[in-house]
Amino acid sequence: xxxxxxxxxxxxxxxxxxxxxxxxxxxxxxxxxxxxxxxxxxxxxxxxxxxxxxxxxxxxxxxxxxxxxxxxxxxxxxxxxxxxxxxxxxxxxxxxxxxxxxxxxxxxxxxxxxxxxxxxxxxxxxxxxxxxxxxxxxxxxxxxxxxxxxxxxxxxxxxxxxxxxxxxxxxxxxxxxxxxxxxxxxxxxxxxxxxxxxxxxxxxxxxxxxxxxxxxxxxxxxxxxxxxxxxxxxxxxxxxxxxxxxxxxxxxxxxxxxxxxxxxxxxxxxxxxxxxxxxxxxxxxxxxxx
Ligand SMILES: NC(=O)c1ccc[n+]([C@@H]2O[C@H](COP(=O)([O-])OP(=O)(O)OC[C@H]3O[C@@H](n4cnc5c(N)ncnc54)[C@H](OP(=O)(O)O)[C@@H]3O)[C@@H](O)[C@H]2O)c1
Numbered sequence: 270x271x272x273x274x275x276x277x278x279x280x281x282x283x284x285x286x287x288x289x290x291x292x293x294x295x296x297x298x299x300x301x302x303x304x305x306x307x308x309x310x311x312x313x314x315x316x317x318x319x320x321x322x323x324x325x326x327x328x329x330x331x332x333x334x335x336x337x338x339x340x341x342x343x344x345x346x347x348x349x350x351x352x353x354x355x356x357x358x359x360x361x362x363x364x365x366x367x368x369x370x371x372x373x374x375x376x377x378x379x380x381x382x383x384x385x386x387x388x389x390x391x392x393x394x395x396x397x398x399x400x401x402x403x404x405x406x407x408x409x410x411x412x413x414x415x416x417x418x419x420x421x422x423x424x425x426x427x428x429x430x431x432x433x434x435x436x437x438x439x440x441x442x443x444x445x446x447x448x449x450x451x452x453x454x455x456x457x458x459x460x461x462x463x464x465x466x467x468x469x470x471x472x473x474x475x476x477x478x479x480x481x482x483x484x485x486x487x488x489x490x491x492x493x494x495x496x497x498x499x500x501x502x503x504x505x506x507x508x509x510x511x512x513x514x515x516x517x518x519x520x521x522x523x524x525x526x527x528x529x530x531x532x533x534x535x536x537x538x539x540x541x542x543x544x545x546x547x548x549x550x551x552x553x554x555x556x557x558x559x
Contacts, residue, residue, distance in 0.1 A: 274320055274364075275299040276307055276355075277328035281424040281435065282369065285467035286326060293471040298322065302329075307351035310358070317362050324474060325359055327352065327368040330399070333432055334522050337395040344398040352402035353409060360410040367470065370482075372420040372458065374400045377517065377525025382459070382490060384533045385418075385482045392523040403482070416482045417470055420530050421496075423552060424463025426559050436460065437552060440497050444506045453519065454494035454512030459486035459529040462548030464555075469532075472540045483534050487545040490529030499546060503553040 273290065277283035278299035290297035298320055299305070305316055307329045317325065331337060331347035352368050359366035373396035374389040391397045406414045421436060428435035434442075443450055469485045491499075494512040501508065517526045532542060542548075 270294050270296050271323040272320065273297045273324045273326055274305075274316060274322035275326050275328070276305055276313075277302075277330075279430050280328050281422055281429050281463040282466055283328045284425050285463045286328070286470065289464070289467045289471055293475055295324075295471065295474075307355065308346055310354045313355065314358055317358055317364060321362075322364055324365040324367060325355060326470075327355055327366075330369070330431065332371075332395060334393060334395050334524075335520055337398065338393065338522055341394045341398070344394050345401065348395070348398035349401035349405060353405035356406035356409040356414055359413060363413075365413050365415070365474070365480075366406060366410055367415045367417065367474070368402065368406055370399045370403050370416050370418045371396065372418060372486075372528035372530055373525065374403065374418065375525050375528050377527040380527050382529040382531040383484070384531050385484055392525060407481070412480060414480050415473065415478070417473070418482065418484050418530060419461050419466055420486045420528060421458045421460035422463050422466065423460065426556070436493070436496070437500055437549070437556075440500055441504060441506070444501065444508045447508070449509045449511060450497070451511045451513045452494040452497045453515050454492045455514045455517065455526055456524060457490050457492055457527045457529050458496070459488075459490050460496050460545050460549065461486045461542075462552050464551070465542050465548050469535060469540055469542050473535060473538070476538050476540065478534075478538055481534070484530040484532050485535055485540075485542065486530045486532060487542050487548040488532070489544050489546070491545060496545070496549070499549055500553070503550060
């Protein structure tokens, strides 16, 4: 059984990786943030030497967009410097390194779902800091780094501890407080269930995949408006929904208008994720049964 040292056990993705690990014959070892902080290089190094993992998976991020704009130094510390340090430690200790990135490395100008080889051009501090992390890891440890880009992640009963929820939970909450709900119809995304992302990530690790960048999202794409329509339909919520065009801006921060991703490389390896509708359906069922 291979050992995985996991950073981010309380997160949407981290929690799902822990759930799924055993069925892929991985022993997943994780710690609370205080005992495994990506910004504490020495602490991480000690854990790697003590545990001797085969793989290190980093799901941590500084990813609230407004906070990244206000504190670019913090965004760079967690999303770039820490990722660079992890890549160095993994290289020096012969550990496979997996770290997550985002659709926000793209500017959305392509107008079609992005493939792994497409040119990046981030529009905001968050995307820039994550792209810096990608470059650092892939240049320091190209022979052992997997960068997995994903999009619109949702999962768990409470969603992301960093973001205080997720789109699905927040838009359901909004329906309790408002009569008219306005949702962006111009931003096209590939919303992804953390459970499907974790399974696909573990399949990738169990495959003959070569290191490099991989896109892993639920299949297909939709606007946030269409996603909301589906969430409300599945929950029997009958509120007035209004599609709006925010011109790619939200809270004054630029977002790509079209940042759906294609899982081109994973598909070539036979790793197929369910559609976004299927992922959402299972998440809504999970929330109802919780
Ligand atoms: N959520 C999305 O919509 C989305 C979209 C595209 C890409 N991604 C990427 O996907 C990955 C996983 O996202 P997610 O939604 O699962 O995130 P999440 O739910 O917010 O979880 C982040 C995890 O990282 C931990 N963490 C934060 N700062 C840390 C630090 N300094 N040291 C160690 N751990 C730290 C958090 O711990 P605490 O709870 O203790 O703070 C939490 O367990 C991230 O790399 C993110 O950039 C996410």
